[in-house]
Amino acid sequence: MIVPSLEHYLVLSAILFVLGAIGVLTRRNGLIMFMSIELMLNAVNLTLVAYSRHLADMAGHILVFMVMTVAAAEAAVGLAIIWAIFRNRTTVNIDELTLMKG
């Protein structure tokens, strides 16, 4: 069993980030896109904590704290927006939200 070092955590974080990116690019359901964004944010958190441990600096933890706070605020407002959109157009399929298209 290979003992994990910093590189292992970074590669894992990259894989999760990239999975989130694929989710945002390929899915058209607004809610699932939102979840993929949360996945990306979590992957970044993992990178921060791994480096924080490697460099023995607690500032990384503070940054993760801030990222979690921003993600919580973003989730609340984003879901309220999706709710408002759904109320008006009964769809969350982003391909159909073309009101402002030129």
Next chain:
Amino acid sequence: MEALFFWVFAVVSVVAGVLVITRRNPVTSALWLVVVMFCLAGLFLLLHGFFLAAAQVIVYAGAIMVLFLFVIMLLNLDDVELGAARPTFVKGLSVALAGGLVLLVVAALLAGRPAPVAQPPAAVATPPAAPAAGEPSFGDPEALARLLFTDYLIPFELASVLLLAAMVGAVVLAKRELRP
């Protein structure tokens, strides 16, 4: 023992991540995302981020994902995504680009590693220098709190204002228009 935990959490989180982005039903996606959150909380524990692991479970898995589930259930969406799916070309391109990005990261890490000498690479499990007597050790909530209320006080206050703004914004957006 720690290595075993790392590999279990890593594999489960990647598999769950793939399931998040591929499921049709948003509720199933959300639940697999909760699994990812848990695995990440476990990884934070392995990295000695005790407070962050607990915060991950309380905030992400316990509050944000519950909010997601609420909205998904109240919207009562259809399973099938209506309309034509994205062309396979777009899907293939995005997967290829993403795979390329991961390979880039791996290559960068391999290039930056020092030439293999007698000593093994510094494992993340190596504990940092022992803290001074009386100081909280790494990852303790007390260490985090000390930084948060001294060096990073302004971001802390701004974060609380941000949360207030988000609360007000969410209530205003979700409120029904009152009929006069």
Next chain:
Amino acid sequence: MSDALQTGVVWAIQALIILAPGLIPLAIVPGLVYVERRMSAFIQDRIGPNRVGPLGLLQPVADALKFIFKEDIVPPHAHRWLYILAPAFAAVPALCTLAVVPLGHTLHVFGREIALIAADVNVGILVVFGLTSLGVYGIVLAGWASNNKYSLLGGLRSSAQMISYELSLGLSVIGVIMLAGSLRLTDIVMMQDKLNWFVFLQPIGAIVFLIASYAETNRLPFDLPEAETELVAGYHTEYGSMKFALFFLGEYAAMITASALTVTLFFGGWQLPYYLEWSRHLPQLLADLIPPAVFAFKTLFFLFLMIWVRWTFPRFRYDQLMDFGWKVMLPAALLNIAWTAVIILAGWV
């Protein structure tokens, strides 16, 4: 005794302590069900179960047998896996929380000290909150997976109630954390020696915590979402036999956990006044066994209080419930934090 045998006994005791948080609620719940039915009967001026066994003491056994033999149905068009897993999501967090609660001081076996706590983590209280927030999932998923509009509404109402009162629950504990200076539950109990029970220093916090814990466990007077006369039966409308028994078990286990936490955080845990002084004069075994007994007695008292309150008060209406949670409990908990800060800075503590 040989060295290997001694090590074996110590290991066995530690394994038992680790399993205890899961086993203790399972052992107490049948007794608790019986006590509830008897007490409710006495409060309502009737007799209660008295047929099955002497004084009706085997009633829980009869109930368990009934649950096992009932037909196990999955409603049509229900989301099968979530429907089956939801009761587990409700029951498991309640059973896990006792792992971080100190059940006693230490146990001295063959000259070694064993701490009577399964997991002495340095973020003990946060683990408790994390597990409490996970309990919401069982209800939300049960409501949705049943494919029944009454279940969905009941599930959403119940989970909205739980997350609203989670805020007050958490905030009321911050005062305790400020006084103890640590998130570790063993530290909090150790700080309550002599006569320093936190309920005397933080009366508002204790009351808010008590009321919020009733709301968290969906007990009367906050049990609108699952009452039989409202919304059919709320989120467990479509559940029968063992799945319903698991919900039931989860609810009673949550009651036990809530009482144990109230005792640990505000009423001294396993401590008796000046215990650490006068226990030195007692034989070691007795001094070791008194703390768990004290803890058990206090927890049972608060369980008794929960059952008593249930059959005394009428039910809150849902909007009254949410108003109370946001407009009364939350400001009270915040005031408690401010008050605690004042008394710490003024040096009265």
